[in-house]
Amino acid sequence: MHKLLIFNDEKLFRRALTHRSFVNENFNESGHNERLEFLGDAILNFISGEYLYEQNPEMAEDEMTRRRSALVDEKQLARFATEVGLDFRIRLGEGAKREGGYTNPNILSSTFEAVVGAYYLDNNRNIEVLRPLIEQLFDSVPKDVMVVRSSIDSKNKLQEFVQANGATTPPTYDTEQVGGMSHAPEFLAKVYVNGKVCGEGKGRNKKDAEKEAAADALAKLKKRGLL
Incomplete structure (x- = not known):
């Protein structure tokens, strides 16, 4: 099992895996993972920015901005989710399952963000515990893929x-x-x-x-x- 999926607080991990569709069909559930997703998104943006800053000392700000967007876009985060084994662990409603939720890039990327946020909380808000796990995933992204994606970011x-x-x-x-x-x-x-x-x-x-x-x-x- 990937270290990112090992939690001290199992309830927190379960919340991170819980999609809104599951809560809508199971009224005894206390909540979904969208707040954790918000936190994880902020953490990933920070770590990716620092990662690119340290890895590319000569790179200009505009290029780092483009590459950061490519590094944490939906497609890339969905791939990370699958790599660490999140896909079939996600708690989905039956409707979402029938519509291919386990392979839906939006659901995969959002759940990955939620797990990142939850892992940060589970480790007493110590980002240094989380950083090497995320940077290892960033290291796995081929540089040419990042360059191609960064070159077409419309924003x-x-x-x-x-x-x-x-x-x-x-x-x-x-x-x-x-x-x-x-x-x-x-x-x-x-x-x-x-x-x-x-x-x-x-x-x-x-x-x-x-x-x-x-x-x-x-x-x-x-x-x-x-x-």
């Missing part, structure tokens, strides 16, 4: 364009759930530049919706001959 491309054209603030996003089932939600994101909507996009999570909104904004810029 970073839009931010670079905006900054290069004199905007004083970066693009901002307004994202909300607009439909879908509890285990397969749909989000709508709008991206604003200088207070004006310049793109919209939908996705199965906030990150994907925002990337689609940025891609929409880039497509409109290209159509106008500005890109």
